[in-house]
Amino acid sequence: MTDVLHDTRAAYDSVAPLYAEKFSDILETLPLERAMLAAFAELVRAADAGPVADLGCGPGHQTAHLHSLGxxxxxxxxxxxxxxxxxQAQPHLRFDVGTMSALDLADASLGGILASYSVIHTPPPELPAVFGEFHRVLAPGGHLLLGFFAGPDPEPERFDHKVTAAYRWSPDSLMNLLRRAGFAEVARMLREPHENERQFQGGQLLVRKP
Structure with a gap:
């Protein structure tokens, strides 16, 4: 395990109860994110290419939301x-410990991937390999919904996240990496930060594996 993985795991282990308490109902305050999740769910259901993995699921609130969307x-x-x-919170759903860079999943076994702000801690040189792993496990016609902190600069910008070091990306730069990994863009969304959020735009990229 790399130092980054070790440090990120240790950091999130240390704040897990507080994180779960703070974010378990966060979707109730994010109508645009809910709209993107609904569109993602509709596309995944229509393609009928397999289950959906919530990668970087945290305490499982978005996994449960995906389940509620059918x-x-x-x-x-x-x-x-x-x-x-x-x-503990969602005993009817499956949750596994794993890493995005080496998923214990078969090739083309998923109909969808949700990665909601879960690649933000990945050092930029390692992100193409993560996207390659996403492409490997998605079936043709499968969709990926990627959430991230957005910035204006073409180069990723490192910042001090409350849990551990993170990066924000311009949507175009992130989409270029996704295209190189074999994905086609379906839609994107940018929103301004809410009052109690860090003053970065929130971004969503919805892409498809042809």
Missing amino acids: LSAFGIDLSPEMIALAR
Whole structure:
């Protein structure tokens, strides 16, 4: 395990209960994110290409939301403490400890991937390999919904996230990496930060594996 993975896991393990308490109902305050999730779910259901993995699922609140939208969804997270909380909160759903860079999933086995702000801690040189892994496990016609902090600069910008170091990306730069990994753009969304959020735009990229 790289130092970044080790540090990220340790950081999220240490804040897991507080994180779960703070973010378990966050979707209720994010109508645009809910709209993107609804569109993602509709596309995944129509393609009928397999289940959906919520990668970096944390305490499982978005996995549960995907389930409520009619998807066969399960969660994977680097943090064992987060997975323990997810299993406690959503005992009817599957949650596994794992890494996005080496998924224990068969080729073309998923109909969809949700990665909601879960690649923000990945060092930029390592992100193409993560997107390649996403492409490997998605079936043709499968969709990926990627959430991220957006910035204006073409180069990724490192910042001090409240949990551990993170990066924000311009949507175009991030989309270029996704295209190189074999994805086609379906839609994108940018929104301004809410009052209690860090003063960065929130971004969503919805892409498809042809």
